[in-house]
Amino acid sequence: MLEVEGLEVAYGDLQVVWGVSFRVDRDSIVAILGPNGAGKTTTLLAVMGLLPAKAGSVRFEGEELIGLPTHQIVDRGVVMIPEERAAFQSLTVAENLEVGAYTPRARAEYEETLAEVYEIFPRLAERRKQSAATLSGGERQMLAIGKALMARPRLLILDEPSLGLAPIVVEDIFGVIRRIRDRGVSVLMVEQHVEMALEVADHAYILEMGAIVAQGTGMELEADPRVQEAYLSL
């Protein structure tokens, strides 16, 4: 469904992503793991058209995404939840969900999607009139996911969804990610919680210094001694 090939990204003269390739198959959860500063966020931003790619291609359902403006990529069904507080603080919960469905495609199905989101996150329904700034960390992440779902994604990209959340809340969030996949939305996520990510992921990639250094199914990587040493055996 998503095929990234030989992606290279630079900030000015400073190149940080060096020929990264990976793929996300339909109805699967794919994780990209790696240390801080490896270039994970940079890769995702380039996929979303927020950073220019120096080289490489990003194809979604066969269509080249590089060169498309971000809002059109979202309209194609690729929706990303950026790191930290992805909801708009100056809007209420309901307003966040409303602008979440901004693309014409999403707007057409606004009512149904909204009902679905409120069903997945009843808490959001309770707080719909509240300003997003008053939500707790976990609620905020729920709102971020709910808002992303409003855009009717076919591929949902999450950048460190567990960042700064309490362990129980992280469990919840991963549970939600599974449910989302079961509803037919493929998931690509970047995570630092390696153990938990490998558990839910069908396939995972390890990104170090801007390059993919290992990949495999969650179980394969869990068994990989290098991965165990670097990420699991703390």
Next chain:
Amino acid sequence: MSQLIAQSIVSGVLLGGVYGLVALGLALSFGVLRVLNVAHGELLMLGGYLAFFAFREWGLDPFVSLPLVFVVMFGFGVLLYLCLFRFVTRTETHTRIKNSLLVSFGLALVLQALAVRFFTADERTISTAYSSEAFTIWSIRVPMVRLAGLVVAIVAAFVLEWVLHRTRFGKALRATSEDWTRAALTGIDVRRIYQIAFAVSAALAAIAGSMVSLGYSVSPSIGLGWTLKALIVVVLAGLGSMRGIVVAGVALGLVESLSSVWIGGQYREVTALVLFLIVLSFRPLGFFGRAAGA
């Protein structure tokens, strides 16, 4: 004496309404695009001339020409965005504000020079049949054409607030002003939002210009003065609410007219500027505490 004070309070409030109206547009472009357009006053000036010539050449009443002025200057705003400010908004926020200041400063010089060339340096005022009409309460004169400026400001503020809070577009606009990257990831066409917000900002300046050429006067050199007024008002009110901006405009008008009673007319501008510096010194890092329209 109290008669004089009462009269200047009324004049101050009426003029302050126009200050608020000018500031609405500035707050919009600043709040949404993070672009500081110091040519805002020149856009007001152009709007004023547009209304003036529409009246003189085609006999269009300034209230009839108001929609025309709005539409034409909206178009001009789109043009300015596409030719200039689009390039400014490509950079990150910090650079963006600095470059927008410089670019719009160049633009202000150009627009002013062109106005002198094509409209001459003369002061112009629209004098309609009703220009001298006024009503009197407790022997205080309230000129109709100046009252109109305040009314237009209030209406504009309410319409803007309605759009910002009640329409999907307005919500997207608030989202964009909070964080354009996240807005883009939400599926919002940020460039389009920028373009429209800038165009509306220009059109609002022009509407204010209409009111200025009706109740007061326009000349090519008035731009900088009006830009400063708008800046003062935005600093006073913050970018928080449109109503707040009109209120701050009225407050500024009041302070100015009272200071001209007590200190002397030649220092009314200075008082406003000093007041501005004092307020600014309480917010040395600026007024992005809250996003526009929040």
Next chain:
Amino acid sequence: MRERAAWMGLLLLGAMVAVGLSVGNQHFLTLTIQTMILATLATSWNILGGFAGQISLGHSAFFGLGALITRELWLGGQAFPLAVMTAVIVTALAAFVVGIPMLRFRDIYFAIGTLALGVAVYITAGNLWPGISSLPAEVLRSYDFTGPYFFALGALVAAVCVSVWLERSRLGLGMMTVREDEEAAKATGVDVFSHKLAAFVISAAVATLAGSAFAYFSVSYYPNFAFSVIWTFEAVLVVFIGGIGTLAGPLLGSIFFILGRDLMPTDVDEFQVVFFGLLFIVVVLLFPGGLSQAAGRLLGRAGERSTATDRPTAARGRS
């Protein structure tokens, strides 16, 4: 390397001086003096705006104050050099006092704040000194361009020397660190505020010299004209067109501006403003290095420094 360009600019001016004096062409002399006054003012602005990265829009206040004090003292009977010295000291003190509150504002808030200050001072000056200031008959009888000429040249040389010194000194280096990144400067132990204040005061003192030259040169003008925002605008325009943050930029920009304005058709005054306004916009958007960078490239040198004002940045918005 880039000093060579600055000295070339000075040399060019020196040549203009020599030619002007030997030919005795009044028009050419006037142009040269105007160029030197503007170049001095622009160089002073560049110390604050280019070296320390603080975009001030109230610079005319110091130019005006310099002109006012020099003129009043000089026409009041003081020796001219003494009048100039007094003006420099008083203006520097004023800058010190005003700089402390003003420099708490950062970035554009500093720009807006100084603009407000400049306008307030301009209006006040107009209120306090409404009458025109003309050279008295006895001064006028012996008036020729030689005095102003050499004074303006001296002022410009002084301004360039101060800039050269700053470029090489720790103080100037600290200013540039502040320009590039205040937080980083702070982290490396640079006292950000005092470096800004030093730039502000030095810049004001040098602007005073430009004002003094103007007061010496002008036969008659309204005192508040020297406070007019136009002076700030011209200085900013010239610095950007020439190349902000460089030594040669203000000089090249001034020569280009004054000569260019003179060569343009005079029947349409506004054309000049439109031309320079547009050129300024183009420079800010497309050639942040200005003319001096272009000249440097022509002379086969790699681009000089990039300015603090523009740099391609990632689309990663942080607000």
